[in-house]
Amino acid sequence: MHGDHRPRRCSIPVTVTLKLFASLASYLPPGARQHAAVVEVPEGTTVAALLDRFGVPPEQRHLVLRDGVFVTPAARNAPLREGETIAVWPPVAGG
Amino acid sequence: MGWQRKILRVNLTEGTCTPEPLNMDWAMQYLGQRGLATKYLTEEVDPRVDPLSPDNKLIFATGPLTGTAASTGGRYSVITKGALTGAIACSNSGGYFGAELKNAGWDMVIVEGQAREPVYLLVEDDEARLLHAGELWGQSVWETHQRIHDIHQDPLLKIAAIGQAGENGVLFACIVNDLHRAAGRSGVGAVMGAKRLKAVAVRGTRGVRVDDPQRFLQVTTEKKRILAENAVTGQGLPTYGTQVLMNVVNEIGALPTRNARDVQFEGAAHISGEAMREPRPTDGRPNLVTNQACFGCTIACGRVSRIDKTHYVVRNKPEYWKASGGLEYENAWAMGADTGIDDLEAMTYANFVCNEQGMDPISFGATLAAAMELYETGAITQEDTGGIELRFGNTDALVTLVEQTARGEGFGRELGLGSKRLCEKYGRPELSMTVKGQEFPAYDPRGIQGMGLTYATSNRGACHLRSYTVASEVLGIPEKTDPLVPDGKPALVKAFQDATAVVDSSGLCLFTTFAWTLDDIQPQIDAACEGDWSLERLLEMGERIWNLERQFNLAAGFTGADDRLPERLVKEPARQGPAKGLTNQLGKMLPEYYALRGWNEQGEPTPETLQRLGL
Secondary structure, eight states: SSSOOOOOOOOOOEEEEEEGGGGGGGGTTOOOOEEEEEEEOOOOOOOHHHHHHTTOOOOOOEEETTTTTTOGGGGSSSOOOOOOEEEESSSOOOO | OOOOOEEEEEEEETEEEEEEEEEEEHHHHHHHHHHHHHHHHHHHHOTSSOTSSSOOEEEEEEEETSHHHSSTTEEEEEEEEEETTTSSSEEOOOSSSHHHHHTOOOSEEEEOOOOSOOEEEETTTTTTEEEEEETTTTHHHHHHHHHHHHHOOOTTOOEEOHHHHHHTTTTTEEEEEEEEEEOOOOOOHHHHHHHHEEEEEOOSSSSOOOOHHHHHHHHHHHHHHHHHHSIIIIIHHHHHHHHHHHHHHHTTTTOOOOOTBBBTTGGGGGSSSSHHHHHHTTTTSSEEEEEETTTTSSSEEEEEOOTTTTTTTTOOGGGGGSSOOOOOOHHHHHTTTGGTTTHHHHHHHHHHHHHHHHBBBBHHHHHHHHHHHHHHTSSSSSHHTTOOOOOOOOHHHHHEEEEHHHHTTHHHHHHOOOOHHHHHHHTTTGGGEEETEEOOOOOOOTTSSSHHHHHHHTTTSOOOSSOOOOHHHHSSSSSOOOOTTOTTTHHHHHHHHHHHHTTTTTOOOOOGTTOOOOOHHHHHHHHHSSSSHHHHHHHHHHHHHHHHHHHHHHHHTTGGGSSOOHHHHHHSSSSSSTTTTTOOOHHHHHHHHHHHHHHHSSBBOOOOHHTTOOO
16 A cells, blocks of 8 residues: 555645734835735634734734734734735824 | 913903913813813803804913923913804914913913904013004915014014914914914814904013922923833834824724715825835935924924925925925825825825915815715816816815915815805705814724714814724724724713813823823822812813813704714715724714713703712
8 A cells, every 4th residue: 555545635825915004014025015915824824923924023013903803912813814904003093 | 380370361352462360260170271261261252152253262271281391291272162163162282382372471362352453462471462464464374474583583482373264264274383283173263363363473481380390300200201111102103193094094994085985095005104204206205304393292293294396286386395294194184085185295285285374184175075075976066166177086176275275266265164064055965074063084983983972072073182082992092992883982982081171271282192191191280280189180170171161062052963973974884894884873872971971861961960060
């Protein structure tokens, strides 16, 4: 016999848009436009892991939005979904 | 102390300037600035007066911390019956004028009557004189500033003035001090223009004394450290200014776009705080030159910008090539997203003109947006606009009409009425995005529910600065709440309203509250002022001020029925973003808010509430 030939579930990459604003813009990959980059990550990658990958300092992840909706620090361990947008700001305010 | 215990009463009809003692009983109840001047106005002015009549009064008021060493202690407010709204107006400004007035020995200036000929008021410490302003009338704020300095050969005079807009009766004219800081909203500049008072010029050298200097120095130093070490007030605001919000509010789907038909703007990134810092392809320089601080401020959020001199709008206007007051978030929203325009340089030009001629950019931009929708729906045509194709996104229309509005020319004369009167005139009142006659600012209440209640109940008409629940609902300050639900918002709004009334009565800037709470402000007031200024006393005072303003409005003819939002916000669901499908739930929030306030179902304070607050 030549090993296990049962079909395996392949890991399908997930494509998301990462937006980093204000002083976080410098963490975007080259080629990013208007503070946004389309990135591909392995299935199961969490919001926090995505930000780790691009070196966004944890203490600077103040306002994290998932398709415009605030993600609490606890919920940042949820896996990314295909096609969604993650937008992040350091502490900012105005008015 | 903290107070100078002296006010200047200027009767323009009689041509007199008379000092009188500050009513210290009232100061103990209302502290200063917004609260104390509101007390004076409600005691002295019939709420039913025509705002533009000689019977209205115009009060320039400082707070006990104005002119002191407290960080941001340079604020003053203008209190009057608003020309735009007919409601109580209280417009707050920074710069250096307020601190100078206080240093000249005055807590406030009460201007009454109406001059026969244009005049300006010159205050040099104890000396106050009314002088002929014939040659200044018709001049811009900037020309007036220069001319008064030349006349008196004193470059240290601090000046608050109206431009052509105030003279021409633009109902959202403002008062501009130090060239580009403004008491901006509700048409306080139109009241000043109706009184034929062109400017107030002040030089003050007397200093400001505080009750316990040693404790004051210690506590203000300690509180400055908090501002410096806080990420928002220490880094975010000085670097990006208020304009950092453009992308935030767009992403959360609460950026009113094209007269609030949409809640996200595809051009937001082009007009954002980040965009202001990016080098331009034309000259390699960014729009933003530097940040700038007002008197005593250790935050320094102000923007100083320079327009690209190759841009077609200013190519032949070298007078606009120099650095001047740049776009703040509200201005950039009003003249950008709300009009569908994404030309940062042209918007900066329009902002310069608003400063130069004394117009509120929020009301101007929002009125232009309403006019654009009137045009696109066929309610007005090029016949009405003088040939201007008034479509959303038309930069030329913005540039032409900002000039025309200030000068009272062409279709600009119509825009100068504000959007409520404009839309009523053309039979489409529902297209006016106003509350109590004042245009709402840069947060769509379908995506930030608390701001709907904020706008509806604001005593000066729609405004974000009466209860900035955006801090909590969007930015997580002091703690995050969900912007999409109305639950808990009545209590949040009331808490913000009362606390804001305290800050606005102190002489400090509201922006300190991104880092400070009232627990940080209270010891500064307590060290500066005689008496025991506890947190409880201050909070009760904030509530007292709110109710006093409400009483003025009720006596002026407003009722609970005026605590409402434009139909669009409560009937047309948001079309994009997280709030897609949602309207504002004002109907759910308002009764709970009235109950929390101790008001009856008609929105009137009950006798018990008035008694509890000493009203």
